[in-house]
Amino acid sequence: MTIGGLVAAVVLGAAVGVLGRFVVPGRERMPAWLLMAVGVVAAFGGTGLVHLSSLGDGGWNLWEALFQIILPVAAVVLVATFWPKRTGR
Template identity: 85%
Template sequence: MTIGGLVAAVILGAVIGVLGRFVVPGRENIPAWLLVAVGVVAAFGGTGLVHLCGLGEGGWNLWEALFQVLLAVAAVLLVEAFWPKRTGRHL
């Protein structure tokens, strides 16, 4: 993977993570860096699932985008369930 590909993966991951966050209702309890990481993993996972199912034909694909966002939604829900809640209290 080239530097350009890595930068594109991070940008796409950020967009996918934010889209997944918008679908999940409620207050955001996870930091932005974790949201980007969730998006990057969801982007790679969605692409892999599309190719495993034989739906990928190269280039932009509606199935790929749908799988990526759905995986991001599931991942955001999981991370929010296990990430410590902010209470506003400082120790």
Template identity: 60%
Template sequence: MTITGLAAAVVLGAVIGVLGRLVAPGRESMPIWLTIGAGIVAAFAGTGLAQVFGLADDGWSIWTTVLQIALAVVGVFLVAAFWPKRTPS
């Protein structure tokens, strides 16, 4: 993976994290940087799973994107479940 590919994966991961947060049920109290981090991890994991299952080709694949968003939803949901809730002061 080139540096350009890595930078694109990070940007795409940030977008995927935000999409995952929008799709995840309930209101999350976690910060945006954690949402972006979950999205970046989901983007890499989704790409890896798509390659393992033979769903990815050399270019863009709808199945890779679907896996990435699904993993981002699960990731955001799990991180939000374990992230300490904010208490009003």
């Protein structure tokens, strides 16, 4: 993975993690830092999947970008579904 790939994974993962908040219906209960962390980790996972499946060619490619967007959104939806609800407010 190149430096550009690392930066892209962090930036896209954080941005998509926060934007994933709008995909989940209802009032969001997760803190913003957790959304960004889930997004970044899932973006790195997407990059890893692309490289493991030999879809990546070493430079920027569409598959890597798609996996860095789709996986964080799915991860945010999954974590938000199982995140405990706040009580007492």
